Amino acid sequence: MVVYDDYGVPVGAYSEPETLTHQAYRTARAFLIYQVNPVARKAIFGNKSRDWSWRSLFTLVKVLVVVWLATLYWGERTVFRDSIEACRWENWENWASDANPHRLIFVADPQLVDPHTYPDRPRLLNSLTVQFTDQYIRRTYSKIQQVLYPDSVIFLGDLFDGGREWSTTTTVSPEKQYRKYGDSFWLNEYDRFGRIFFDHWGDGGLLPRLGQPGKKIISSMPGNHDLGFSNGIQIGVRKRFNAYFGEGNRMDVLGNHTFVSIDSVSLSAMGEKDSQETEELWKPSMDFLSGAKEQKKKLVQRSLRVLQGLTPYPKFSHDIVPNTEFAKAVSPHSDDTITEFPTILLTHVPLYRAPGTPCGPQRERWPPTPPPKGQTTPLEKDDRNAIRVAAGYQYQNVIRQEISADIAKKIGGIGYAFSGDDHDYCEVVHKDYASAGSGIREITVKSISWAMGVRKPGVVLVSLWNPVDNHGASLLTEPGAPTIQTHQCLLPDQLAIFIRYGALFGITFLTLVLRAVLVASGKVTPAHQTDNSSPLLPTTEHGSSAKNEKADLSSHQHQSVVSHDSISSNSSMASERGKVQVRSSNARTRSVSPKAGHRLPSAHEKYSYPLVQHAGYYETPEDEDDRKGGKVWGTVSTKKLKPRKKGTALFWHEFVYSILRVAIVVFGWYFWLLKRW
Template identity: 65%
Template sequence: MTGYDDYGMPVGAYEHSEAESLTHQAWRVARAFVVYKVQPKVRMVSGKWSWRRVLSVGNLLILVWWLTLYWGERTVFRDSVSACRWEEWEKWRSNANPHRLVFVADPQLVDPHTYPGRPWPLSTLTVKYTDMYMTRTFSGIQMTLYPDSVVFLGDLFDGGREWSTRTTKSPEEQYRKFGNNFWLREYDRFGRIFFGHWRDGGSLPRRGQPGRKILSHLPGNHDLGFGKGIQASVRKRYIAYFGDGNRMDILGNHTFVSLDSVSLSALGQENPEPVEELWRPAMNFLDGAKEQRQRLVQEELRVMRGLKRTLPFQHDIMEGSKLGAELPRFVDPVTEFPTILLSHVPLYRSQGTPCGPLREHWPPTPWAKDQTEPWENDDRNAIAVRGGYQYQNVLHKEITKQIAEKVGDIQYAFSGDDHDYCEVVHRGYASAGGGIKEITVKSISWAMGVRKPGVVLVSMWNPVDEKGSSLEKDAYESTLQTHLCLLPDQLSIFIRYAMLLGFTIFVLAIRAALIASRGPQPSPAEAPLLPVSENASSAENEKAALSSQHADNTQDSTGSHSSNSSLASAGSNLQVRNMNSRTRSVSPNGGYGLPKMQPGQPLVQYAGYYGTPEDTEKKVKTWGNVTTKKKPKKTGLALWSQELRNSILWVGTIVLSWYFWLLWNG
């Protein structure tokens, strides 16, 4: 006998059936979603598709905004860096493999010291956009140019000298609330912008190069202060995190001599003895610069020959009195590499020394009609020789002279501090011949008074033999080539955005005015529910005539307007069924509003009649503050304002979503 379960199914009916797999269930759910959700939406959209809808004013403006924002947030940055590709300006022979270096000057991260009176949110937006600008440009340099070395020339922070340490306070009262923890957050911020994007292009060295290097040890006056204004604890904090500003490096067979010139400048001020701890380390470094430079070249040549970097000791007999001194090392006679000086503050030059045509903020004075030689003195185009609170535009003349003599054979010098480009040749100091060519590098930040920030690219090609002698000395006059790489004009980008915003509002206002001039358009819900027929049957015509006759009689007796179930047009016989005619009378006492039957008239003539116009008039119902009465449609200025507001909201929502996505993704 067959048994049944609680659901009325035979017992054992599903014993031999296999359970549906999870994959099959997921497939059925996905198929149902496509069939019942996606396909109806696609049919609805495709049914409403037309070129007029696609090419509407709002959609065209959205397209223009999308292209403009992508240009301003992506294309202009990529193109500016791509225009500085090494192959575009290097002039080495085809088999050369130069060492490529980028100088970055004066990032000066915007902080409360930069714009102390700027209110929120403008201050926050300034920090956000300056950081984002430097992040994009530095990352683009790494990915597109992929330099072997990056060297910063000081002023990493703007108010670094003002932030209190654990033992000292800021000399200015308004900055004492920013302590050591604030400086540490700024240090982390600097690391996220530059150190965090150092490897965006990769970490492996290029072929033929020993490795990649980034140097940020050189301090500026905004990092430490200037001269006697430097606090010893602030200087120690900077050295602890970035390294000593006085050091030497061998890059591309060139000797780079970095000098903490802001601390050394205390020696040139009145009564420098009490602050000897500031300038003494730099002076000791200069005193031993020539010996250290020669030793570094010897060590570099040993590495190139596959030997240990450390120089071996001399095997010689020494007197007992000399055992306490440094043991002498074996020294090979070598030819020294070209020497390059790095200083945050530019070297001294006389007032009015022109900086050349690449200076942006103050270009050269136009030549006179009969002039054939450049101006020897051009105050407009020069770096002003002056100083003030915690700054000095150029070093003291005597300090500059000591630097040139103690380092010796300086061929090039690179500096920062001025924020604009400047190129001069110092012929009044000791050099390797032909004077010291100094280039002051532009700031990389667009908030430092220049519309087009920049960096300086340096290409160095100096192949040498085992003794350090150059193998290309006769082929080229110089072992170093430079190029000014200009970065995007951020203010110009913002101005273009503002102009496009004004154009967008103007176009949408004209569109709203055209719509308001045509007046409100009927909605599809107001169309007749029943079809309109021009060829009515004889029965319908007879019924319409009787209804019209009854309506006339009712109007004569009551003085009110009648409503029929059908309206007859004498000219076209168009029949339109009235929705109000289907409303029943609220009182059954009058026989539901049926008219008195006329003898000889068939009952069908009275079908669909439900009372007089007074009975069928629809009353407005209210529930509290809510009414079923339709609001009158807006016209004129109200309609224009509504259309303008709605179109701005539509375009603005799409455009801002795209803009914030570009910002969020770098």
């Protein structure tokens, strides 16, 4: 029997609400009971209890995701790190233990992809090519700075691919299709080059190594894709290049070696049919060569003074120079007899060699032809392995023979030469030119870009060690000992990485198709399927049938009175597991006024529920329509659940669902790796 107070409220029907702390405690307690008590777990989920075994962690989708994550990390991080790590100086340098060599890297033919590279490709494909080639070059160059930390970096030309085509204020492109590209486009390409190379020059730091004068980057050498070739060069195009990168003809002393850079693409205009008209092209390079020996001597003198802690130039003598002698007066230099530093020639186009001169075993595209049976020495003439002696529109594979001989004669004492242009590695010894020692050993450096026809791009590392006295004489204990060591550093095969991605995509696609087929045939349970026959809680629907309403109200009238204490007690929960009390439509709580007005019930009225259960509400139009239509909100729905998918529908549903689960994680990881390279 229910006892009411003076206001008609059932005695003991209310208590203070639970605090948040108590609610959190009850939630944690219920979770622990669920984890350790299989009986409670079965009461909640029924016989279809969730499987927390290790098998659930190794589903096909999860395994594919893990394989993709590992493969992408390998292709975007590990392979780049390992390639550069394998080139560490200490892995191949062979100097005395007390040596402190100058370390230099040659970079050849970046040839940044632009509209000139693949003119027939669709715009979207071209944009993707630009994106991925720039990403590759930027990533490898940055990693080189971080891991190898070179003292100097020298570029060997062809910085751009279509640099010669972009019009200037005084010139237009010789090819009609490129005339719409002007100075502004070239400046954008220059900025792009700077973002790739100049911005990442200091990724490893900018402080010089101990015993080295400082870090240096030289990018002034032009290639035929930067200016054109021979009499195809336009003066305005060359002036623009020199204004931003510097003169192509220059000398530098690095590691007590004299580097002589020559603008070979302009010099090649000498001797052409209309060479008199193009004298402005080749004459600066020829004048530079004519004074090369004297300039080398002066440069060595300045360097020796700096090594002694003096100023590069001696002080001027305060003498009166007669007018007749004024034209012959020159800047003062030391008159001491000096020994020249070893000379290294730098040119974009390789020196001339006889057709079929082999390039050696490190050439990638065309390795040496195997010698005949019984012969152990390589072939003296190997057309496949050689740089082809040929020419075409705006290019020539080697400098003409007479110009090559003139370069070697006027510079003198050349021991090594480094060139680019060919995109692949080539090493030959020129014995027919004037040189220091047994000939000029020329190394043609690979392109650093994977879009230039080589699967494995590369750079050449050069280690220079030449300790000298105050007069430039070598202090090496062995007379004639080499002062230079080289090593080809191969970079990752980007195409092979993409091929591996493609193969893994094919495997992923086929395995998920097979899985979807097995699911559709009933041999495998769908991963996302739940037990529709025994839902976790009863579902309610606004708009159940009148018949269900009557049944619900009838059962509700026969329910016993339940106090608040009995609802919250553990004994009641244990005895009524799996059963949920369903409230009728007139038992909803709303924060609005009831239809009967705001009044307390009279003392003779009987309550089977707490007063809050009778809180009324203003009826909405939708509620009224439902009521008039015989529908009651809040009753248990007896609507049939949607039938499970079968056959083709189940196949497509399972396949698309699995693909999306893999793709969302994989693409998110991939784009993160691209962004955080």
